[in-house]
Amino acid sequence: MHVVMIGGSDAGISAALRARELDPSAEVTVVLEDAYPNFSICGIPYYVSGEIPHWRNLAHRTVADLEAAGMRLRTDTTARRIDVPGRKLLISSADGGEEVLSYDKLIVGTGAVPVRPPVTGVAGHGALRPADGVHLLHSMGDTFAVMATLDQAAPASAVIVGAGYIGLEMADALTVRGLRVTQMEQLPEVLPTVDPQLGALVHGELAARGVEVLAGTNVQAITKAPPGQGGRLEVAATTADGSAVTRTADMVLVVVGVRPETTLAADAGATLGVKGAIAVDPGMRTSLPDIYAAGDCVITHHRLLGVTYLPLGTTAHKQGRIAGENALGGNRAFAGSLGTQVVKIFDQAAARTGLRDHEAAAAGFDPVTVESAADDHKAYYPGSHRITIRVTGDRTTGRLLGLQLSGHKNAGIAKRVDIAATAIFHGMTVDAVSDLDLSYTPPLGSPWDAIQMGTQAWTRATQRR
């Protein structure tokens, strides 16, 4: 049995590890187009900030670890074409040499690529490059380019286009490095994956740390600035009321989301689904025989929405493991995502799981969202922090549909969103969260945990007892 994985990141390596774990005699080959298998790209902002001193520290496992697990790594190798009936994969190495690999099962983990928005200087003819100080950020290669700009051009200022979680983490990182940062976001508030009430808390933290936040600002062009402008690049944008705004900066980071990288699978005839991602069943099977796919290149089965596209590292790991198992004859199904995520920006953390009000309404629920605040631990014990909690439940059934929260990074935000994720996963009502036996000691919690205070506030507001 020869199993070939295309992609050496979360999905591809998880699949390879699982296949080898289940059958140590299986021949497993991982083909990846760069030289950085199993790197935690989620950690890139902390390497850029200097908190992680060396890029090698971002490796989940070393090449030696991976080889010791029994997989063969084909680094700097690009998969070019899949011959589906012949079960063959055409690959090419960096020097242009081509080779054909035969496979019994193929797992596509080609991931996602950053979106290049239709902004002058970013897309199309004459687009500026990393050497000019304009960067996208997804891979280790992108990271080295950012570090080269930081080391060689010694920028004093940066504009970050996009205030999703990666843009925000990078605003934190570049500020820590001593740059003056302006963040531009076309939506009305930063961190648009959570409700604006929580985005506003993150916005406040950015402002307190000296980041200039221009929300509701649509970037039109990035050009080279004339000499003497206080920065080598000029970013031209329009605010929500139509006024023009420009900023000069020494570097610009464009982080406005990703799209699934599906060229190879699509060319082979795989069916595509939501957002052009590869359609897979919950067992990670594509529409093509003997071909599985996992990670940011595939659609996401969601426990409340059915099918969506929600690229996350946690999901890529789980899907990859299932693809690896099923490629060896297993019959495991991905149980579905809830889009659970958490982010740290300076000293503030924000998290969400499940659905927000408008998402729940669009999915046919009857949602009510109630905001409340509670202490992370007993206020009489030093160092307590307020947590803002937004609970979304179904008015008709009382079912917990979503929970968002924000507070200090040491206020147990991740633990609490994970409790909510577990409750939603098991279909609990909002009211039943009060029955959970959660831990308590004054320096770390309260007899009613903050999350239970939040769900009780929802129950009071909707008069469910």
Ligand SMILES: Cc1cc2nc3c(=O)[nH]c(=O)nc-3n(C[C@H](O)[C@H](O)[C@H](O)COP(=O)(O)OP(=O)(O)OC[C@H]3O[C@@H](n4cnc5c(N)ncnc54)[C@H](O)[C@@H]3O)c2cc1C
């Ligand atoms: C800065 C940053 C921070 C993040 N933080 C978080 C976080 O905190 N939490 C979280 O859950 N997620 C986070 N993510 C998202 C997470 O990293 C991705 O969801 C995850 O890495 C996806 O894994 P993947 O294996 O599907 O794809 P990718 O990581 O995109 O990897 C794709 C792989 O396929 C290879 N490849 C593509 N095409 C070919 C080809 N034709 N031939 C050979 N190889 C090919 C690439 O070289 C690469 O090895 C973050 C992402 C970034 C960029």
